[in-house]
Amino acid sequence: MTKQRTVQVSSDAMIEDLRALVEVESPSRDRDALAASAKVVAAVIENRLGGHAVLVESEAGPHVHWSAGGDPKVLILGHHDTVFPLGTLARRPFKVEDGHATGPGVFDMLGGLVQAVHGLAALDDRSGVEILVTADEEVGSRTSRALIEERALACGAVLVLEGAADGGALKTGRKGCGTYQVSVKGRASHAGLEPAAGVNALVEASYQVLDIAGIGRPGTGTTVTPTVASAGTLDNVVPAEAVVVVDVRVESVAEEERVEAAFAALTPHLDEAEIAVRGGIGRPPMPESASAELFAVARRLLPGLEGRAVGGGSDGNFTAALGVPTLDGLGAVGGGAHADHEYLVVDAMAERAELVAGLVNAIRFG
Template identity: 65%
Template sequence: MADLDVLLSDLRLLVDVESPSLEVEALSKSAAVLASLMHERTGRRATVVDGPVGPHVHWSGGGEPKVLILGHHDTVFPMGTVAQRPFSVVDGRALGPGVFDMKAGIVQALHAVAALDDPSGVEMLFTADEEVGSGSSRELLEERAQACGNVLVLEPSADGGAVKTGRKGCGTFEVVVGGRASHAGLEPEAGVNSLIEASHQVLHIATIGDAAAGTTVTPTVAQAGTADNVVPAETRIRVDCRVTSAAEKDRVEAAMAGLSPVDPEASVTVHGSMNRPPMPESSSATLLPLAEAAMPGVLGVAVGGGSDGNFTAALGIPTLDGLGAVGGGAHADHEHVFVDTMVGRVDLVEGILRGLL
């Protein structure tokens, strides 16, 4: 059985090394600390794989690959957050930036692998850019997933510790609306108001979703104008999209690409795509029974958020997600992990590994 004090010590080590996405110097330090910890816990050295936005960390137990443990060591929190909110344990909760998403999951995975008498067949890959779309790591993670044939994703659990059996496909679009500036008081009629045109576009975009199909299309961020007395020449809108099927992915992409201006003097340009394909619940069919055997009563649920498991499942590789920490507050100041669940999650991952090996 894993030692909780050691788990918390390892978690403190990782949380207090900041690793914001796209901060290459910080991510390089994080990767070095993580690789060292992996060597210390398993007795085998990890490989640090350089990438344009930060290094990924890959570990192999040797032998014929049978299962890939997949996660990420980047976080959404900017440099300096650790100084404001360093790792701590308060009232049974571990706190600190990235503690829930997903450094506790990494620690739990390391201890699960370390508990195996023979880790041959196990690989671990912790990437540096999951929070920003996995652009530099996708090829590597897909390659290792195909080589291993099974994927366990150490993203945080769903509510109550449930594992994640399916995920929606997700993507972000940016709609750039062009107009023409003019003086808002002297000659507003000489301008083309991009904000008014953007309002038409937002109302139309909001109709693209389909609740019955599980599709959400949600305008989330808008930026317009330069001064209160200037007709805005440009407005930018960001749109979050989630789908449950490949057909809906194609429909949403076509609908976004087909946006056209209401005002013939305005312009509408659309950037982006559905970055992560849907992860169907069928992808976890062979792995969920192993989780249920390792932790009787554990539930499996489909969720709306995306992860790197979307990529591996789309390749037809058995994938089970949400095997990481139990807690809440991902990406928020109150992010936390329930300390009394950590040993049980180590046992869960270890049990699944033993079933696969």
């Protein structure tokens, strides 16, 4: 079959759709807001591509699934939840100024969704293409993971529309990532009258923080970083409880297994103290081998394009772990993800949309 013709995409039309998405706020875990957002996402897809976008209900909120029909060949993967609470839009409204679009979620990752839709709209034939836009990526993809994996296996190739790495580079590898919570149980007592009668959970937590930090191996890409700690109730009470939260990033399955074993082996230092470990590495590593074939295609389509392995995770970690070819970072060029200075480079939108269209054609027709 011959490669299908594409038509030029319109930056103005993409900005119009981006505004529509940004102006319906979609914070993770807010089911009402996500339900409203999903309807707008579905409307944008149906308006530009035709067909019917199905709202897949979940505890987190609706996921949006669209299929062009035919033998599935490629999955366009994204999410419509954002990290910004309701009210952010009033403080930081959508605007386009000096070549940048700003507003909550423009870079992570509403701009990428718009680019993908318009890239597909430029194709004469969209058969074999599916779009899945989930509602809980920012909080671990607990309700969407099974659906993501099902559609990835059915399609056989995945294009992830997360924002680009610095300078517009694609994301060719990602670390596996997860969160651990280490809870310490001690025994309260009066800090002045009988401190020795207690078991100080804060002191035990301090020992645990040092043990936990020692699990990291930065030389192999493994970072184990205590990030949040809480303990105690009053200044004259020996703390009976403490909690330490830990961010973990690994580059290989072997390191994932080593880290999990190390957390399982943590033991108390103080007599009568107890510890409990919850959590784990929820997103497996995405090795660069998973993106190699698709990245080579992308570089043929856009010479000079760079690829980069990054520390953050995405739903592409799940699909790559299944052995499905996965290319990430195809979304917006910009920066400031999860921050107030988040922005999207408007002049790059058309080129990225055309790149998605070219990759879709190459995957389907060779």
